[in-house]
Every structure is written in structure tokens, then in C-alpha cells.
Amino acid sequence: MKTKDVIINGPAGRIEGRYHKSEDFSHPVALVLHPHPQQGGTMNNKVAYSMFHSFAKKGFSVLRFNFRGVGRSEGEFDNGVGELLDAAIALDWLQSQNPGAPAYWVAGFSFGAWIALQLLMRRPEIVAFIVASPPDYDFSFLTPCPTPGFIIHGTDDEVVSEATVFSLYERLSKQKNSSIEYFPIYGANHLFKGKIPELSNEVERYISENMSLRTLQGVLKKDRRRRQPSHQVTEDSGGGDDGGDDV
Template sequence: MKRTVTIPGPPALEGIYETPDAPIRGNAVVSHPHPLYGGTMVNPVVHHVAKACRRQGLATVRFNFRGVGSSEGTYQGTDEWRDVGAAAEFVAHQAAGGSPLILAGYSFGARMSMLAALNGVSAHALILVAFPLMWEHLTPEAFDHIGDFRGPVLSILGQHDDVAPPEQVKAFFGDRGLEAESVLIGGTDHFFYDHHEAVEAAVEDFLARVLPTPTPSTEMARGEVE
């Protein structure tokens, strides 16, 4: 099932909520790349990440950050993690409840997903696609405590990415005590052109290993939304 939704604000955000064909095992919030450079919830990388999540039984919500599309508000560059939190609260009230929750993001969305996890949004795991090391309104110090996150973390990197250089991203995480599983996708850069399926496969493989195994007593029903 797929439907357009409004995530309560302020600012109110437009989103797309989708449930998997299989019984729902949890939820995923998937965040898009930079709002000022054409990033939206229908970005192809975001689409493929969300698709992989549903293939592993997660209901997904993609949304437009404040100031994008029909979402209210304006771009700030620092507080958009609150939009991730609002989306997480939204899915917590849908058919699957709030647990486990996966926070996933691409580029700017990866940065805001991490900040959301550091600011009280409880996540079972993080999926960070092309985590950018170009800081703009934020400084590296905003991420000094990323090592406090103790859940599974997947970092997907493009071999020739000059926005998220693979070795520098690995060092940035490692220097701050974050234990992240890294997947390097060869022959591509920050945009993953012609490599979207590789991103999808990496996400699906990761989730298959880190999601709790459903049992007859805990397995969630298919997602019909009241």
C-alpha cells in the first residue's frame, strides 16, 4: 500500500508512506539529499533505499524536508534533523508501531539522520549513504559524540565520491568511535548513477542481518492504516 501523507508540524511535511507485501516487521524513515540542490523524497537513491527496506518487511516513510515541494517552512541547514524526528513520530503511530525503527538517509539526509539519533530519536540501526564531509552551516564538532550510538550502522560509499571521500568518511567515523560497516561501490561517485541497484542490495543485505527475527508472538500484521 502506498499513500501520500502529511506529517504534522510545524512545519507540516509532505510524505509518502508505503507498506511491504510481507507482514510488517518495523519502520524506516528515509531522508533525501540536499534541499538546495534538487534533493527530494523521489530521488532515485532514496527510492531504492526505501524499496530495500520494504523488501525486508519495513513500512517506509519518505518525506520532503521543510521548504521542499509542498512541505511548509524554509531551509535552515541545522534543524532539519527535527523533520526526521517528526517523520519517526508519524510512523510510530501507524500500523507497525514504533519498533524497530531504522533511520536511513542519503547525503544531507544521512547527516540529518545521524543528528536525529544523537538528539533523542531512538533508532535500532542507521543507514548512511554518502555521508558528506562538506559542512556548510554545521561544523564537525556537531558529530563529536556519534560514537555514543551503539546500534548497527551501515555506511555506503561511492569509490570516486569527492563529497563523501571513502577513506576520509571512514576515518571521520573511526576517530569518533563510531563502529560502522562500510560498503564501497566501485565505479561511481556521489550520485550513484547506474549503481542504484547496488545501493539497494547493500541495504537489503544489511537489514537481513540486523533486524530482529520475527516470531509468531511478535510478528506484526500487514499494514492497513486506520
């Protein structure tokens, strides 16, 4: 099934989204959250777009949407409080469309990563997360982090240092029964300019290795840092509905 436009009734009014319905009803479902609305973030941001299509490629039903006040979504920016409500309503909508789904995943980029991790703390049906470039915000609510997950960050991120994000990874990975994986993309800035293909490859690898709910529940705690040669170079193949570079 091709991706289609959807409108969801949200707490601040209409929520505009893009939805891909899997033909395999036994596959999980994913929700993808975009970066900061006040810094140009939309559901068509290249990173959010690439995550969306990575999930679709792996057979997921997947939704990305515009937070309140972005695009055709109604309402105004609410400093994360209303945006978390938007994400919760979007997850409710996904459940209504996929009543037999075995599991739910959440993913996000930058500000969207912060919202995604708050959402999984409130929704036990979420079994895994993937976040890219989490912002330098307070993540103390992850005590403990209840699900396995994957953190991706650029070594040349000019907005949030790799040391800051690696510190978050280390704190989460030391929690009891934790299974958090960290992957640095060498030479990538905050927007992963020129590195979107590498980002997509790692997202798809993680999805492939962790699609089974049984695998997720039985995974053992271990050092999940993945390192790649610093000389690795990958061409950017583009991506994104509007080609935007939102942050």
C-alpha cells in the same frame, strides 16, 4: 499495501511524504531522509527512493518525506536545525501509525545522512542506521554512536572523498561495543550513477542480516569492512519516482 501520499503536520507547516504500510505488524519501521534541499534534494532522489523500496521489499513500514520548503512541504530551509525537527516529527508520525512496531531504523543520503545520525542520538527507539555518502560535516556528536549501522560510499565520489568517509567509519568502529559496517562501491560517484542496483543489493543484504532486534543487541564488535573486486560492473536499472539526480 501500495505506497500512498501522506501529509503530516510539521513544526513549519505541512510535510509532504510517501508511506508504505507493511502487512506484517511484527516487522520494524524505517524513516528515509533525502539529500540537501538547496542542491535539488527531494524525497524522490534516486538513492533515497531506492533505500525506501529496499525497506519496503523487506517488509518494513517505511516513510520518506520532503524537508521543509521542498515540494509541497511548507516552510523554508533552516540549515539542518529545522530539518532535524521535521525528521523528529516524521518519526513521531510513524510511531502513531505503528504502535506495536518492535524497532525503528533511520536511513539517509548525503545531507539526509547527517540529519539521520543526529536523529538517532536523540531517539533511543532507533536501533540501526543506514547512510550513503555522508557529507564532510562535523560528526563529533557521535560520541559514542549508540546503535549498529551501515555506511556506504562511492570510491569515485567527487563531492566527499572516500578517505574522508572511511576515516569517519574507522573512528566510529573503534568505539567501545561498536558494530559499524562500511562498504565501498567501486567506481560510484556521489550520486551512485550506474550503481543504484549495487547500492540496493547491499542495503537489502544489511537489512536481512540485521532485522532481528536480538541480533542487533547481541552483535559482537569486529572489523565490518566489506570489499568487492574492483573490476565488478553493474548496469543501472534506473529508479526514482521522478528520475531526478538530486544531491
